[in-house]
Amino acid sequence: MKISNAILLRAAFARQAAAKAVFAHYMVGGITQHHANTDIQGAINVGFDAFALNFMSVESWSTDAISELFTAAKGTDFKLFFSFDMGHFTNPSQFLPILKKYVGHDNYYLYDNKPFVSTFDGGRLTFGSSDPNFEWQSTFKDALSDVGYPNKFFHTFTVVDGAFSWESAWPYEDAGFANVSDKVDSAMIAAAHDVNKYRRGESNLYTRMAQILTLKSDLVEVITWNDPGEGHYIGNFWNESLGNTNIATYAGGFDHTGWQQVILPFITAYKKGASDISEITTSSSVGVIWYRTLLTTTSCKHDFIGLPRSHENAQDTTNYAIILPESGNKYTINVHSDGKLIGTAAGVTGLNSGSVTGLEAGRADTQYVEVIETGSNGTKTTILAATGTKDVVAETSGVCNYNYEVVAMSGSGTVRTASYKSSSALTAAESTLTSTAGTISGSVTASLVADSVHLSTTKIVAMEVFAARKGTSIDTLAGG
Secondary structure, eight states, X not given: OOOOOSOEEEOOOOOOSOOOEEEEEEEOOOOOHHHHHHHHHHHHHHXXXXXXXXEOOOSHHHHHHHHHHHHHHTTSXXXXXXXXXXXXXXXXXXXXXXXXXXXXSTTBOEETTEEOOEEESGGGOOTTOSOHXXXXXXXXXXHHGGGTOOGGGSOSSSSOSEEEOGGGGSOOTTOSSSOOOOOOOHHHHHTOSSOOEEOOOTTHHHHHHHHHHHHTOSEEEEEOSSOTTXXXXXXXXXXXXXXXXXXXXXXXXXXOGGGHHHHHHHHHHHHTTOOSGGGOOOSSOEEEEEEESBOTTOOOTTSSSOSOBTGGGOOOEEEEEEEEOOOSXXXXXXXXXXXXXXXXXXXXXXXXXXXXXXXXXXXXGGOEEEEEEEOTTOOEEEEEEEEOSSOBBSOOSSOOOOOEEEEEOBOOBOOOOOEEOOTTTOBOOOOOOOOOBOOOOSEEEOEEEOOOOOSSEEOOOEEEEEEEOSSSOEEEOBOO
């Protein structure tokens, strides 16, 4: 678990001639060689350049996993770098041996020909000193000199070259549509490990995509590839990594790989320098839908943990992200729930997205999103569709699970007919870019997010932008 409002240390280096890159945060856990191979190849297929390896232990299960991941990457262009979790270390000397072992590996990620290193919660580690800059210098930077890397590893700002704010990826608990306090209890957030909380973000995935293209930052990181405990995963998670936890109770059977359908073309557009969502294009239509299987009216009275904190900010929505190619024909996006048409929108070239209110309890096959193409002769064809794969219920007799069911869209089919719910409930769901906090200035960290839950924290798949320091401040842009 990683709940913190601290700025993360990131070795993002000066903004020089380096290609744009996209990473996925990877939770290191026990893993077989076969599964390591699967994860590496899966990330390559989506267009990622590297995994940021969340490293929290020097025990054999952890170091063996690192070995298996580097073995899996061997012979490919895919890279790996360490993100040291300082919530589990008290001094860099504890993890320096593993860094020195792999920092010269062909598959270790370099930026501007320098090894890329990051931390989680590194800003909180002061080594008991009033001058953490000095301690990081002596215990980490200087310690790397003996393996041949230059002392300008950190510059300008004496400890870090870039910042990456994990917490800015999601709106704070009170940043919802409900009328709640706008005060943020930073002490609570810092200590919020293994707690029952909800962080909203029905629209975060596509909102962050738009923001990141506007920011044109050098580096982007997706949070995460495989963190089912916090619900924000877009790849596989393996049983051997879960250990003696109840995470599978919340994440088991909830496949989130459908989000990769739109992340791949986003990455392609980002690397080409796109600045607008209309430039996220594909040769054929692709898309994904996601919805919660439990309505917000639930009491969760049968779950001994109960409703997550800030559950009042959740919305009963069907969410979609759809990328459409240029066409002379007309596109229409229809959203159905419980057999009723609850939303419709005109489709356009590029990324189309929406969070349509009106999700109702009903069988899986009554939750449905379709894209209809109308030809010049008036013929209507369903070119893309997705049907829900889990029922939506109003109450649960068991686990209070706010995890998202994610379904990739595919194929052509028959245009569905359905009754309209009511005109007041019909929502035109088109993508909009809304900044809910922060002013973009200087070098910026930003966030890109989708949705999910959490064994203890309901969170969201997220993308964060790294910002390299050029002597200017790094602000945080938060969205919802």
